[in-house]
Amino acid sequence: MSEPRTLDVSALPPGAFGPRALTFWGTLGIVIIEGTAFGLAVGAYFYLATRLPSWPPAGVSPPDLRWGTINTLVLLASMVPNELARRAAEKIDLRRVRIWLAVCLVFAVAFNVIRIFEFRHLNVWWNRGAYASIVWMLLGLHSTHIVTDFLDSAVLAALMFVGPVEEHRFVDVEENAVYWYFVVLAWLPIYGVIYWAPRLM
Amino acid sequence: MTAGELEALNRTWSDPPGFASWFRHVDHRTIGRRYLVTAFGFFLLGGILAALMRLQLSRPDNTIITPDLYNQIFTTHGTTMMFLFAVPVMQGLGVYFVPLMVGAREIAFPRLVAYSYWMFLFGGIFLYVSFLLNAGPDVGWFSYPPLAESLYTPSKRADVWAQLITFTEVASLAVAVSLITTAFKLRTPGMTLNRVPIFVWAQVVTSFMVLFAMPAVMLASTSLICDRLVNTHFFDPEQSGDPLLWQHLFWFFGHPEVYIIFIPGTGIVSTLVATFSRRRMFGYLAVVLSLVATAFMGFGLWVHHMFATGLPQLGESFFTAASIIIAIPTGTQIFCWIATMWSGKVVLKVPMLWVLGFFGVFVLGGLTGVMLASVPLDTQLHDTFFVVAHFHYVLIGGAVFPLFGAFYYWFPKITGRMLSERLGTWVCGLLFVGFNLTFFPMHVLGLHGMPRRVYTYQASLGWGDLNLMASLGAAVMACAVLLFLVDVIRALRVGLPAPANPWDASTLEWATDSPPAPCSFPLPPTVGGREPLWDNAPDQPVVVGLRRDVREVLVTHVLDAEPDHRKVFPAPSIWPLVTAIATTGMFIWSIFTPWGVTYGSIPIFIAMVGWFWPKSPTEGGTRPWPIAHRTLPLPREEPAAGGTI
Numbered sequence: 129m130s131e132p133r134t135l136d137v138s139a140l141p142p143g144a145f146g147p148r149a150l151t152f153w154g155t156l157g158i159v160i161i162e163g164t165a166f167g168l169a170v171g172a173y174f175y176l177a178t179r180l181p182s183w184p185p186a187g188v189s190p191p192d193l194r195w196g197t198i199n200t201l202v203l204l205a206s207m208v209p210n211e212l213a214r215r216a217a218e219k220i221d222l223r224r225v226r227i228w229l230a231v232c233l234v235f236a237v238a239f240n241v242i243r244i245f246e247f248r249h250l251n252v253w254w255n256r257g258a259y260a261s262i263v264w265m266l267l268g269l270h271s272t273h274i275v276t277d278f279l280d281s282a283v284l285a286a287l288m289f290v291g292p293v294e295e296h297r298f299v300d301v302e303e304n305a306v307y308w309y310f311v312v313l314a315w316l317p318i319y320g321v322i323y324w325a326p327r328l329m
Numbered sequence: 330m331t332a333g334e335l336e337a338l339n340r341t342w343s344d345p346p347g348f349a350s351w352f353r354h355v356d357h358r359t360i361g362r363r364y365l366v367t368a369f370g371f372f373l374l375g376g377i378l379a380a381l382m383r384l385q386l387s388r389p390d391n392t393i394i395t396p397d398l399y400n401q402i403f404t405t406h407g408t409t410m411m412f413l414f415a416v417p418v419m420q421g422l423g424v425y426f427v428p429l430m431v432g433a434r435e436i437a438f439p440r441l442v443a444y445s446y447w448m449f450l451f452g453g454i455f456l457y458v459s460f461l462l463n464a465g466p467d468v469g470w471f472s473y474p475p476l477a478e479s480l481y482t483p484s485k486r487a488d489v490w491a492q493l494i495t496f497t498e499v500a501s502l503a504v505a506v507s508l509i510t511t512a513f514k515l516r517t518p519g520m521t522l523n524r525v526p527i528f529v530w531a532q533v534v535t536s537f538m539v540l541f542a543m544p545a546v547m548l549a550s551t552s553l554i555c556d557r558l559v560n561t562h563f564f565d566p567e568q569s570g571d572p573l574l575w576q577h578l579f580w581f582f583g584h585p586e587v588y589i590i591f592i593p594g595t596g597i598v599s600t601l602v603a604t605f606s607r608r609r610m611f612g613y614l615a616v617v618l619s620l621v622a623t624a625f626m627g628f629g630l631w632v633h634h635m636f637a638t639g640l641p642q643l644g645e646s647f648f649t650a651a652s653i654i655i656a657i658p659t660g661t662q663i664f665c666w667i668a669t670m671w672s673g674k675v676v677l678k679v680p681m682l683w684v685l686g687f688f689g690v691f692v693l694g695g696l697t698g699v700m701l702a703s704v705p706l707d708t709q710l711h712d713t714f715f716v717v718a719h720f721h722y723v724l725i726g727g728a729v730f731p732l733f734g735a736f737y738y739w740f741p742k743i744t745g746r747m748l749s750e751r752l753g754t755w756v757c758g759l760l761f762v763g764f765n766l767t768f769f770p771m772h773v774l775g776l777h778g779m780p781r782r783v784y785t786y787q788a789s790l791g792w793g794d795l796n797l798m799a800s801l802g803a804a805v806m807a808c809a810v811l812l813f814l815v816d817v818i819r820a821l822r823v824g825l826p827a828p829a830n831p832w833d834a835s836t837l838e839w840a841t842d843s844p845p846a847p848c849s850f851p852l853p854p855t856v857g858g859r860e861p862l863w864d865n866a867p868d869q870p871v872v873v874g875l876r877r878d879v880r881e882v883l884v885t886h887v888l889d890a891e892p893d894h895r896k897v898f899p900a901p902s903i904w905p906l907v908t909a910i911a912t913t914g915m916f917i918w919s920i921f922t923p924w925g926v927t928y929g930s931i932p933i934f935i936a937m938v939g940w941f942w943p944k945s946p947t948e949g950g951t952r953p954w955p956i957a958h959r960t961l962p963l964p965r966e967e968p969a970a971g972g973t974i
Contacts, residue, residue, distance in 0.1 A: 135518060135855060137883050137892050138874030144894040150437050150514050150884060157506030157540060165544040168581070172548070172563075172574055179571050254561055258570040261561035265552065283938050292943055296897075 143296045145218050151303045159310045162273065166314050169269055170321050173262045183329050184252070184259050190326035191263070192249035199242040200319050203312045206235035210312075214305035217298040222288065225301055229285040232308070236278035243271050250322075263322055270318050273311045280304065330873075335851050338877045342434065342847040344901050353901040355443045357436035358845065361425025362743060363446055368418035371453055375409035376810060378402050380803055383767070387800035389788035399784035400467035401486070405460050407470030408490060411586065412497040413453045415728055416539075419593035420504040422735060423532040425743065427508055429838035430526050432517030432856065434849045434882050435898050437510035438503075440905045440940065445503035447909030452496025455917065459489040466490035469782065471579050472553070474564035474572045479557045488557060488920040491550035495916055498543045505536035515882060516890040517837070517872065519856035526836045527603075527616055531596025534620045535589050538627065542585035549578035559923050573638060580631035588627040590724060592620055594731040595662055598684055601734050602666045604834040605681040606673025609860050612665035619658035619665075626655045636704050637711040645704050652702030656695060663692070678832065679753035683734030686761045687726055694722025697772070712782075715775025721768045733757070733813070740820070741827030745844045748824065752816040759809035766802025770795040835860035853883070856890075904940035911936045 146152060177183040184190055209231035216224035247267060254264035284304055287297065330338075344354040354360065381402055385394040394402065428436045436442055459465055466486050468477045477487040512525065512533045525533075553575070555561040562568035564575045603610045610616060632640060632648040666688075675681065697719040701707050710716060733756070740748050774795050779786065786792050830839035839862055841850050852871035858864025872892075875881045880898040885891060915929025 132852070132868050133870040134873045135870040135892070136874040137872055137895060140874075140883075140892055141894045142881075143896060144884070147887070148884070148893055150510055150896060153510040153513060154438055154441075154506055157502075157509060160540045161502055161506075161544055164541050165548050168545050168548050168578065172552075172578065175574055175577065176563075176569070176571060180569050185569060254555075254559065257568045258562045258565070261552075261555070261563050261570065264561070265555070265563075279934060283941060287942065294943065297943075 143299060145299055145302055149299050149303070151299060152306070155303045155306050158307065163310070163314060166269065166318060169262070169266050170317065173266060173321055173325070176258045176262055177325075177329060180259070184326045185257055188256070188259065189251050191246075191251055191323055193323055195242055195245040195249050196319060196323045199239050199246060200315065202235060202239045202242060203315055206232060206239065207309065207312055209235065210305050210308045214302050217301035217305070220295060220298050222293060225298065226285070226288055229281065229288060229301065232281055233278070233285055236274065236281060240271075240274055240278055243267075243274060247271075266318055266322055270311075270315055273314070277308060277311045281308070330851060334877060335848075338851065339847045341877060341880055342849070344847075350901060352906050353903045355439040355899065355901050355905070356847070357424050357428050357439060357442065358743075358849075360436075360439070360442050360446050361421050361423075364417055364421025364424055364449070365743075367446075367450055367453070368414050368421055371409050371413035372418070373810070374457065375406050375414055376807065378406040378409070380807055382406065383800040383803040385784060386786075386796050388797060389786055389790070389793045391785050394784060396784045397467065400782075401460060401463075401465035403782055404466045404469055404472075404490065405456065408456065408466060408493060409453075410724075411470060411590075412493065413449070413456070415590040415724065416497070416501050416586070417449050418732060419532075419535065419590065419728070420501055420508070422593065422597075422732075422739075423508050423536075424504060426739065426838055427511050427529050427532050428515065429841070429845065429849060430529050430836050431512060431515060431520060432837045432840075432850065432853050433511060433515035434853065435515075435880065436507050437515060438507045440899050440902050441503050442507050443902075444905035444909050445500040445507075447906050448496050448503075448912060449500035451909060451913040452493050452500065455496065455913070456489065456493045459486075464489055466493075471583060472550075473579075474553065474556070474575050475566070477553060477557075478564060485920060488554060491554050492916050492920055494546055494550045496913075498547050499912070501539050502543055505539035508532050508536045509540075513887045514884050516885055517853055517855055517883070518870075518885060518890055518892050520861075520890045522888055523614070524856060524859045524861075527599040527610060527613065527620075528593075528596040528836070530617050531592050531599070531620055534624045535592045538585050538589050538592070538624050541628065542582045542589065545578050546582035549575055549582070552578075554919070558920075573635070576635050576638065577631070580634045581628070584631040584634065585624075585627045587720075587723065588623055591727040592623060594687070594728040595620065595659075597731040597735045597738075598666060598687060599662070600834075600836070601680050601684050601731075601738060602669050603860075604738075604832050605676045605678060605684075606670045607676065607833075608669060608673035609835070609863070610665065611668040611672065612661075613859065616662055616665050619661045622658040623655060626651060626658070630655060630702075633702055633707070636707045649702050649704055653699055656699055659695065663688075678737075679748070679750055679757060680734040680738040680832075682754060682757045683730050683737065686757060687730035687734070689761070690722055690726030690730060690764065692726075694719060694724075694726045698723060710775055712780055713775035714771040714779045714781060717781050718768045718771035718775060721764075721771075725764060725768075730760075733760070736813075738832065739838075740817075741831050742838055742843050742845075744821060744824075745827050745842075746820045746824030747827050747831065748820045749816050752812060752819075756809050756813045756816065759805055759812065763802045763805030763807075763809055766805060767799045768802070770799050770802075774799075830862065835863045837861055900944075902940070902944075904936060908933065908936040908940055 143149070209228045213225055213228035213232060216228055250263055250267065252260040252263065254260050281304055284300060344350065344356045344359055381394060385391050385399060424436060424442055464485050466472065466489050468482055468487050468490065472487060472490050475481055512529050516525070552561065552563040556563055556565060562570040564570050564572050566572060599610055599616055630648050630651040632644060633652045636645060701710065701716065701719060737748055737753055774792055777792065779792050827843040829842055837854060840854050852873065854861065855870045855872065857866050857869050872883055875883060875895060880900065881895050882898055883892055884894050884896050886893050911932035915925060915933055918925030918929045
């Protein structure tokens with residue numbers, strides 16, 4: 129038997145960004161799982177809507193537009209510091225990563241606080257029939273995501289400030305940004321369903 | 330590689346010995362083994378419950394088991410077999426073998442997989458402790474409202490079911506993500522997508538189905554718990570909710586679930602058929618595309634479980650058509666297996682006997698499936714023993730027979746010992762005979778009108794003889810499983826040592842020792858063809874240059890598996906267990922009060938921070954990364970000496 133040839137990989141870099149990184153695929157998996165859950169919850173909303181003569185049911189007014197719309201704008205605006213944090217991470221620029229992660233956190237605090245007002249202006253408690261249940265479920269599902277997004281970004285930011293900061297942490301910053309995009313963009317259809325579907329149907 | 334270097338490499342990849350470190354293990358072979366053993370343990374428990382049911386039904390007007398206990402037994406049996414045996418055992422095989430088959434030293438996200446195992450284990454313990462406390466679920470494995478609503482089930486039994494679902498779904502989602510990433514990013518150089526072993530394809534396709542199907546049942550069970558705990562009204566018709574919403578959500582998961590169990594089974598069959606026909610798989614592309622097609626179509630026929638609910642006729646026709654069409658990709662695979670065997674030289678070793686058993690049983694189950702896809706027949710047979718017979722033929726035929734084949738095939742690799750050919754032939758024969766004796770009469774009973782889920786029946790109905798026959802068959806099946814356990818214990822104690830490749834098979838798990846050394850591959854092989862151990866050149870390149878002092882793996886590109894970068898994997902860690910304990914606390918607490926979710930999440934958060942926080946500065950490697958990473962030349966632009974890989 130002849131001696132095998134070798135493929136020396138020692139010169140390859142010890143990490144990579146974007147779809148080349150393993151964690152990107154992990155994040156993508158989470159996005160598929162949670163995107164499916166959102167999609168099915170929206171499906172359940174319209175299914176339940178077919179069961180009632182009027183939607184929202186008689187005597188219930190649709191959610192107030194104000195806080196939901198304000199929060200949508202805040203969420204959209206948060207994509208700017210999020211993108212800047214992502215770009216800084218790809219350049220392994222610790223100073224800018226720290227700045228933009230901190231700005232992201234300010235936004236996250238803002239949209240979590242505004243979310244409380246959104247719940248208060250749904251104009252119905254969750255136990256008042258199926259319409260109320262599914263509206264609270266949709267808003268609750270998304271709220272879980274903005275709370276966890278705030279918490280994991282906060283832990284990541286803390287790590288970037290107090291260290292030890294290794295290169296592969298910058299990949300984590302980028303993946304965090306990818307997940308942030310998902311949380312913001314998934315909100316848009318949910319916003320449309322919660323706030324506009326009862327007005328247009 | 331010198332002996333000292335190999336020792337250092339194996340030391341790095343060993344999970345430390347000792348009782349305390351047992352809880353920190355992350356190695357995919359350790360976790361895979363635990364998954365397989367635990368899932369088989371639940372198979373035995375579910376089997377004991379089945380035996381109790383057959384004992385009760387063996388003669389008319391029997392009073393061994395009370396109706397209330399009988400309800401708990403059949404619900405726990407079904408729940409166990411679906412959620413604690415069939416899905417986890419297939420994923421356990423994936424955890425163990427997908428990394429080996431793609432030539433990787435570890436599964437992607439090993440700590441996540443360890444966490445997944447603990448969640449699965451704790452969920453199973455939770456179910457059985459509840460069962461022993463007389464709080465076992467009793468509303469059927471699909472837990473239909475309104476029966477499962479608090480008005481009709483005021484006890485915690487339905488909550489136990491719903492929360493068990495959450496445990497097992499978390500576990501299988503975590504494994505699914507890890508398996509997809511492993512198969513996409515950790516394949517050894519040369520293993521392009523069209524050289525991926527069919528078993529790995531089956532695991533990937535299954536994992537994608539898990540990602541899309543499991544959220545449906547999690548949403549459904551969460552809504553059910555909300556209905557029961559905080560007075561929402563998703564499924565409550567009196568408050569404009571709709572029990573049919575549950576059925577839609579449940580079967581949007583529940584039907585793909587059948588394929589989540591069956592597709593890995595077909596992956597096993599393809600592997601065994603190729604190995605024991607001594608030739609490469611006939612119609613590789615057709616088989617892989619059939620797997621993908623089955624997965625897609627599997628999401629388009631959930632409504633055939635709901636024909637008896639009075640749906641619009643157009644819907645019924647659509648789902649009938651879809652249910653019949655899905656026979657096409659399955660048929661394609663069966664013809665490819667036949668062609669492989671026909672044109673090969675079949676060696677009838679024990680694993681291959683299980684494949685033959687699979688053909689017989691599964692084809693019959695498929696035929697009754699096509700029958701049940703027809704609305705008039707389904708309306709007649711709905712909720713009868715015909716359906717019980719049908720899905721046991723599909724699931725035991727489609728999953729358990731291939732699985733036993735897989736046990737016999739891969740046991741030497743996992744343990745380093747051979748199982749007995751003689752005993753194996755007996756186990757296979759007994760299970761085949763016992764299975765048909767048990768379940769074939771159920772077709773007839775169903776046609777005679779015997780409903781499922783009744784704890785007894787009157788003698789005047791004339792169902793006694795066939796039921797007795799089924800119960801005797803169950804006893805034969807139990808003997809087969811006992812004999813298998815005897816063989817396993819015998820082999821572990823005195824079995825013949827297994828060589829590296831006892832079956833002369835072609836995939837990479839056979840390219841290393843039985844059982845594999847801690848590093849899996851001292852020199853990771855590259856791949857020169859679809860069947861590496863048959864196709865590789867004698868001087869096929871091996872991968873060198875990975876670090877030996879940390880768990881470093883080679884990450885490759887998705888499509889063509891060209892080397893891309895190196896990545897250091899985590900060392901053993903206690904945090905997956907701590908996080909699983911915290912999650913378990915939250916899940917159980919939330920059955921009793923909604924505040925359990927709020928307060929129970931705090932320990933989970935703390936545990937996850939502990940998991941994430943860096944432990945040692947060497948974890949991430951010490952060399953600086955090139956800034957211009959996007960333009961880094963790939964190694965293929967500097968061809969390896971001496972040709973292609």
